[in-house]
Amino acid sequence: MSGDSTVPALECRDVVKQFRRGRGFKKKVIRAVDGATLTLYPGELFGLLGPNGAGKTTLVRCIATLLIPDAGTIRVLGHDVFKDALFCRQQIGLLTSGERTLYWKLSARDNLKFFAALYGLTGKERDKRIEYLLGLLGLQEVANERLERYSSGMKQKVSLARAMLHDPKLLLLDEPTLGLDPQFGRFIRGFIKEELNKKQGKTILLTTHYMDEADELCARIAFINQGRIVDIKSPEEYKRDIPHKEILKVRCLGQFDGELLKGVSGIERVSAEFNDGVTTLNIVAERAEMVLSEVIEAVRARTRILGVDVQEPTLEDVFIYMTGTSLGADTKEEHETQYQD
Numbered sequence: 001m002s003g004d005s006t007v008p009a010l011e012c013r014d015v016v017k018q019f020r021r022g023r024g025f026k027k028k029v030i031r032a033v034d035g036a037t038l039t040l041y042p043g044e045l046f047g048l049l050g051p052n053g054a055g056k057t058t059l060v061r062c063i064a065t066l067l068i069p070d071a072g073t074i075r076v077l078g079h080d081v082f083k084d085a086l087f088c089r090q091q092i093g094l095l096t097s098g099e100r101t102l103y104w105k106l107s108a109r110d111n112l113k114f115f116a117a118l119y120g121l122t123g124k125e126r127d128k129r130i131e132y133l134l135g136l137l138g139l140q141e142v143a144n145e146r147l148e149r150y151s152s153g154m155k156q157k158v159s160l161a162r163a164m165l166h167d168p169k170l171l172l173l174d175e176p177t178l179g180l181d182p183q184f185g186r187f188i189r190g191f192i193k194e195e196l197n198k199k200q201g202k203t204i205l206l207t208t209h210y211m212d213e214a215d216e217l218c219a220r221i222a223f224i225n226q227g228r229i230v231d232i233k234s235p236e237e238y239k240r241d242i243p244h245k246e247i248l249k250v251r252c253l254g255q256f257d258g259e260l261l262k263g264v265s266g267i268e269r270v271s272a273e274f275n276d277g278v279t280t281l282n283i284v285a286e287r288a289e290m291v292l293s294e295v296i297e298a299v300r301a302r303t304r305i306l307g308v309d310v311q312e313p314t315l316e317d318v319f320i321y322m323t324g325t326s327l328g329a330d331t332k333e334e335h336e337t338q339y340q341d
């Protein structure tokens with residue numbers, strides 16, 4: 001069954017996971033995942049994009065069989081993760097960030113040997129696999145050094161190697177570039193897309209709250225907010241489907257706010273950023289050219305214009321439009337509800 005390419009690599013149906021917090025009257029229930037449904041087809045690089053506290057990690061932990069959902073079903077290559085946990089765990093490689101999932105007192109090589117044993121890999125087969133992964137990630141020269149001496153980027157490489165030890169078909173990568181410097185971030189993103197997805201054909205569920213990352217890597221993205229999947233589409237479809245199509249950016253000398261454009265018709269929203277003596281006005285309009293001349297006139301009446309640019313909306317704009325929440329926001333406490341027995 002698992003060899004059949006028409007069988008989804010991952011299927012989540014109406015998954016609910018609640019956490020209970022506090023006691024007595026203060027008892028609260030948090031619906032961390034609130035009826036999530038999504039399907040990943042073999043070979044897909046799929047993004048789960050949402051702000052802090054949206055429920056991304058909780059859903060990933062349910063899929064990885066580390067948490068038991070309160071409702072719903074999860075299938076990996078057609079097998080139920082709870083009825084067939086052993087099979088499913090063999091198919092899944094999990095990378096979580098920010099947690100101490102590796103032993104910092106051990107070297108990279110010894111860490112990988114330890115985790116290989118958990119997958120039943122031993123002897124020559126194990127050593128071959130470990131050397132291959134160390135080489136692939138450019139870790140061979142430092143492989144005998146203790147992880148405590150590694151930078152966070154290097155540790156993340158070891159975590160990736162760990163997730164790939166048993167050559168799983170489905171990779172769950174939870175915020176794989178969180179907290180990394182730009183150079184490591186770029187390496188990890190390139191590695192995920194080019195090596196893991198394109199070359200090795202892995203199916204990948206990647207969670208992130210960096211919209212650029214989802215935009216760059218993923219063919220389809222599920223927006224998640226307050227435990228609910230808001231929509232699932234390609235980045236292009238999201239951008240096409242919001243009513244405002246363009247963002248006009250006007251840079252001008254001095255400090256101003258949106259009031260400057262009061263009276264200009266056809267503007268949906270204006271925000272202003274001030275930096276180094278220059279204000280950038282971000283003007284959302286259905287079509288930039290329809291407001292352009294009036295905008296220029298209004299700004300020129302007050303100050304000098306330094307530049308004008310028209311941009312397509314970003315995924316951030318789409319997310320704000322659909323949920324009213326910025327991707328940078330922390331929504332952890334927002335979807336708590338009073339618990340009633």
Ligand SMILES: Nc1ncnc2c1ncn2[C@@H]1O[C@H](COP(=O)(O)OP(=O)(O)OP(=O)(O)O)[C@@H](O)[C@H]1O
Pocket residue numbers: 019020021030031032050051052053054055056057058059209331332333
């Ligand atoms: N073990 C737990 N006990 C109680 N509440 C929890 C637990 N784990 C998560 N939560 C709560 O569930 C909600 C979803 O958290 P989760 O970590 O899944 O979000 P996330 O999208 O991964 O956020 P982040 O971007 O911060 O990683 C939050 O309100 C969080 O506080």
Ligand SMILES: [Mg+2]
Pocket residue numbers: 056057058174175
């Ligand atoms: Mg998380």
